Amino acid sequence: MPEGHSVHRIARQFARNFVGRPVAASSPQGRFAEGAALLNGREALTAQAVGKQMFVEFDGELWLRVHLGLYGAWDFAGEIFTDPTIASANGRMGQTNQRGTVLDDEPVWDAAGENSLTSIGAPRRSRVHVRMSEQTRGLADEGPEWPPPVVGQVRLRLLTEITCADLRGPTACEVQTPDEMLGTLAKLGPDPLVGDPAEGEERFTAAVRRKRTPIGLLLMDQSVVSGIGNVYRAELLFRARLNPHTPGKDVPEEVVRGLWRDWAGLLRVGVETGQMMTMDGLGPEEYRKALASRDDRHWVYHRTGLPCRVCGTAIVMEEAAARKLYWCPRCQA
Known part of the structure; x- marks a missing residue:
């Protein structure tokens, strides 16, 4: 099960890639179709983690709550803006990828995939293409098919013009009102x-x-x-x-x-x-x-x-x- 550090990294990634942008939401699997319809087309306002749960606020006073549980994971595709508050292991401004952490400008590979950028959650082989540079533009036009094809049982897909996030296998994925979200927080x-x-x-x-x-x-x-x-x-x-x-x-x-x-x-x-x-x-x-x-x-x-x-x-x-x-x-x- 992803522990608190992973969920904070996911929330920071959402803050960098989705907050401030209108988001297309869908449920390719169909199990979250009603919730996705409520979020579709709305602007993401904030993203935050509390322990093992992430909360994304959308305009219209709606919150997306996600608890990955034992098997859940977010897979990211498209143009990924790295978070400048997340340094590499030696304190420098590095980037992480599916398996490695930058150390002295050389990647250190982690076979367990614990510090994933492209897929955060339950360990799995990445099937997405990611451009990790903040300066890169137009990946959707220059690279693979856009939006990327749906692979496997995707509970929720969140999509901007250049970034895609697919959620698979979560324990909880629901839309909450502000009062419901505060009620969840009160239990943590x-x-x-x-x-x-x-x-x-x-x-x-x-x-x-x-x-x-x-x-x-x-x-x-x-x-x-x-x-x-x-x-x-x-x-x-x-x-x-x-x-x-x-x-x-x-x-x-x-x-x-x-x-x-x-x-x-x-x-x-x-x-x-x-x-x-x-x-x-x-x-x-x-x-x-x-x-x-x-x-x-x-x-x-x-x-x-x-x-x-x-x-x-x-x-x-x-x-x-x-x-x-x-x-x-x-x-x-």
Whole structure:
């Protein structure tokens, strides 16, 4: 399931490519025909992410809400304007493509496709053509067929004169009124990149400290904190040296606040690089390896039976609320 950093990247891409433009909306699959008809021809006004959900505002007081869930993805075609707030891994103004992040002007390939520009969401092979330069014009006239042919089960297609976004396999795709959208937001926990981070920290701390639910489950509860999924959950707990079974109310307040601040930092890194980079203090070559392979960028996630990078104890994997939980039984005792 795409975690918070991916959805923020999607929202920023929509802000760059769709906001301020009239949008043609259709549902090639047919399952969202009524909603697409409501949006068709309207101007996109804003795009924002909160945790794992994206909201696009259209004129006429309508909102598109999308939750990708486990299998959803956005595929982009046409002329793509890159977001100048998303730098490459070394802090320079780079671009990302289907698999790689620019580092020292050379692409670092990620076989998992985690930091996709052309397809963001569930991993899949890209079938679209993308021109990533802000200076390029007229791709629709000069390049492949425009609009691009529909491939597979496209729930929603959003189209401007030069950019196309196809949505496949989402958990939720609906048109909401302003009140309905605010009602959805009210059910979500704080997101470090939305609103006042200090207020978010207070909400998160209060929510955790009043519950006996294990902290390993609370971090995945989107009403407690938005955007954390399986990878970030495991890595945050390890970085805090915190046993995932500790009841929330038994976690010291300073540790809870540390979790929030660490999440805020990791989320920003994820948005900038497109990858869930959770290891600190890496040299240039180690960092390049970590960008290229998720096996080299995480402390405990997906490392069942492998030695802990700190103490050498075998990493444990167990089921927690039907999701895989990875942790070190010694470092996080």
